[in-house]
Amino acid sequence: SYEVTQPPSMSVALGQTATIICGAMNIGSRNVHWYQQKPGQAPVLLIYKDIRRPSGIPERFSGSNSGDTATLTISSAQAGDEGDYYCQLWDSNTASLVFGGGTRLTVL
Amino acid sequence: QMQVVESGGGEVQPGGSLRLSCGASGFSVASHGMHWVRQAPGKGLEWVALIWSDGSNEYYANSVKGRFSISRDISKNMLFLQMNNVRADDTAVYYCLRGIAVPDAFDVWGQGTMVVVSA
Numbered sequence: 001s002y003e004v005t006q007p008p009s010m011s012v013a014l015g016q017t018a019t020i021i022c023g024a025m026n027i028g029s030r031n032v033h034w035y036q037q038k039p040g041q042a043p044v045l046l047i048y049k050d051i052r053r054p055s056g057i058p059e060r061f062s063g064s065n066s067g068d069t070a071t072l073t074i075s076s077a078q079a080g081d082e083g084d085y086y087c088q089l090w091d092s093n094t095a096s097l098v099f100g101g102g103t104r105l106t107v108l
Numbered sequence: 109q110m111q112v113v114e115s116g117g118g119e120v121q122p123g124g125s126l127r128l129s130c131g132a133s134g135f136s137v138a139s140h141g142m143h144w145v146r147q148a149p150g151k152g153l154e155w156v157a158l159i160w161s162d163g164s165n166e167y168y169a170n171s172v173k174g175r176f177s178i179s180r181d182i183s184k185n186m187l188f189l190q191m192n193n194v195r196a197d198d199t200a201v202y203y204c205l206r207g208i209a210v211p212d213a214f215d216v217w218g219q220g221t222m223v224v225v226s227a
Contacts, residue, residue, distance in 0.1 A: 042217035042218065045215045086152065088214075095167045097155035101152050
């Protein structure tokens with residue numbers, strides 16, 4: 001199966017930039033989506049197809065994808081950005097959808 | 109307003125069966141790949157199954173292959189997940205999701221339905 005790795009947790013100072021990574025072999029050749037999940041709530045789509053933002057998602061959230069790393073960047077981090085972040089892609093080799101294990105973001 | 113409402117969850121004994129339902133509104137289940145994704149308590153997201161928009165193909169996670177079956181009723185605009193021979197590790201909140209973009213991303217999430225497998 002296609003292995004996708006995310007750091008389990010990270011922290012960022014209030015107002016600073018958080019960079020959440022999703023690592024996998026040649027992930028840059030695939031389209032990656034990102035979700036935010038706050039405690040007790042369903043996930044929300046933040047970024048799709050590497051860089052696209054759904055309507056209503058602030059410009060503070062951006063994505064990139066190249067080589068073996070896809071990245072979600074959160075600029076000017078706010079307390080309300082705390083939560084779990086998941087990357088997701090489709091593995092055509094195994095015809096299966098894959099989620100990263102998730103990264104819990106803490107805003108200090 | 110696009111919306112999905114999952115139902116049918118509950119407590120079931122190991123080896124038992126359960127059928128989850130999902131009612132969609134604001135869009136047609138025949139126009140999208142439709143998925144089930146689950147989340148065990150305190151754990152991450154896990155994809156379960158996909159049915160193509162034309163209904164011609166179904167795909168399953170290895171963990172549920174041979175036990176779960178995804179289906180839909182276009183006339184009722186509903187999606188289903190038949191869960192057979194359930195195990196304790198099937199305990200999770202189950203989400204019904206429509207796919208957008210290629211490959212599928214999930215833009216509409218309901219509150220899910222909780223399945224507890226316990227003796």
